[in-house]
Amino acid sequence: MTDEARYDSIVVGAGPAGSLAAHDLAAAGARVLLVDRADFPRDKPCGGGVLIGAARHLPFSIEPVVERTLSDFRVRYRRDWTFEYQSDAPLVHMTRRARLDAYLAEQAVAAGATFQDGRRVRGVEPDGDRVTVRFEDGDTVSAATLVAADGVNGVCRRAVGLPPLRAAVAMEADSPGVPGDWSRHVGIELGSMPGGYGWVFPKGDHCNIGVGGWLGIGPRLRGELDAYGAVERFAAPDLAGHRGYRLPLRDIGSPVVVGRVALVGDAAGLVDQLSGEGIGNAFRSGRMAAAAVGRLLAGEAPDLGGYQRALEESVDAELAVSRQLYDLLHDHPWPYVQIMRRSGRFRRMLCRLVRGETDYVHVRRRFGPLAPCFDLAARRAARRVSQRRRRAGRRATVR
Structure with missing residues (x-):
C-alpha cells in the first residue's frame, strides 16, 4: 500500500x-x-x-x-579523592x-x-x-x-x-533507591577512564550509574562500571539493566x-x-x-x-572549543580537579556554563591563560614518574 x-x-x-x-x-x-x-x-x-x-x-x-532537580555536585578523582560543591542555583533536571x-x-x-x-x-x-x-x-x-x-x-x-560518525562509548545501569547522601548530588568521576568519565545521576526512585570513554575501551566498560559503582557504594549485584551505547562525534x-x-x-x-x-x-x-x-x-x-x-x-x-578543552582536561585531569576545588571563580564559571548563562567560547577566553599551568603540571608529573622509575631501576640493580 x-x-x-x-x-x-x-x-x-x-x-x-x-x-x-x-x-x-x-x-x-x-x-x-x-x-x-x-x-x-x-x-x-x-x-x-x-x-x-x-x-x-x-x-x-x-x-x-x-523527577529531581539538583544544584550540587561531587567530583571524584581516580576512584579515590573527592570534593563537593553546592551551587547557588539549579544545574540539572533528572x-x-x-x-x-x-x-x-x-x-x-x-x-x-x-x-x-x-x-x-x-x-x-x-x-x-x-x-x-x-x-x-x-x-x-x-x-x-x-x-x-x-x-x-x-x-x-x-x-x-x-x-559513519566517529564515536565514543558508554555503559550504564540502574540501582534501586536513592541513598540519602545522593539525594542532592550529581556525581562525576575523572581520571580513571581513558578519554572519559563516570557519573551518578539520582532519579526519582533509583540512581543511574555509568561510565564512558573512547571506542577502544568498549570491552572494559562492564568491569569499569562495576568498579566505579562499588566505590560509590552501589554494589554490583544491585546494578540492573546494563546497556551500552555509542556517543556520536x-x-x-x-x-x-x-x-x-x-x-x-x-x-x-x-x-x-x-x-x-x-x-x-x-x-x-x-x-x-x-x-x-x-x-x-x-x-x-x-x-x-x-x-x-x-x-x-x-x-x-x-x-571546537569543547574539544580543545577536552584535550587539555582529559590529558591532565589532576590539575583541572585541583583548580576546580580551589577556585570558587572557576566553579562559578562552570556552573554558569551548565546553566546556559555562558558558552564554551567565552569559557575558553577565560580559561585559556590556565593552559600553560596545565602543561607545566603535566611536565612536572611526568618528571616525577620518570624519577621514580629510575630509582626503582637502581634499587633492582643493587639487589
Missing part, C-alpha cells in the same frame, strides 16, 4: 531533536509526519540529565517529567528518556504534527523537490523535506551517502544538509565531547533545522543551507 498523503516535512526519529523539529514546524502551520521505529513510550540508553542550559532552548516547560521522549512527542502532536510510532524506515529516496520514505511494511510517504533524527545508527544518514564543518534532507541530534553527531552530553544540542539543532525548513517551504530560501550555516556558526564553534 502507498500512502499518497502529501506532507511538507517528514521527521524520522521522535527523540529530543526530532520532536522539537516536528513541534516547531507544526506550530508554524506545516503538515508534519513524525515517525519512530519504536512503540512509545520506550526507554533509550542515556543518563537522562537535562542541563538547565539545555532546557532554556525549549518553547515549553519539561517540569511534568522532571528525568528518564521514556518519559521525556513521550512528552516531547505529545507536544509535537499538540502543535499539530501527526505521530506514528512502531514504523521502521527501510529507505530514504531524495528526488528533486520531494523526499520519499519507504517503510518495512511496504508503505511509502513523500514530503517536500525530511528531518533525519534517527540517531547514530539510523537509516537516513547512510541513505543520503554520508560516512561530529567532524567540525562536515555536512548536515544533503539536498532537502537535514540531519539533527545524534544523526548529525552533536554530542559534546567534553561532557558527553547530547540533549542540549539535540534541542538546538532540531529547532534550527525546523527554522530552515520553514524558510524553504515559505519560499524565503532556495535550500536548507541556512541550517548548515547556523549550525557551524553556533554549535560547531562551541564543539
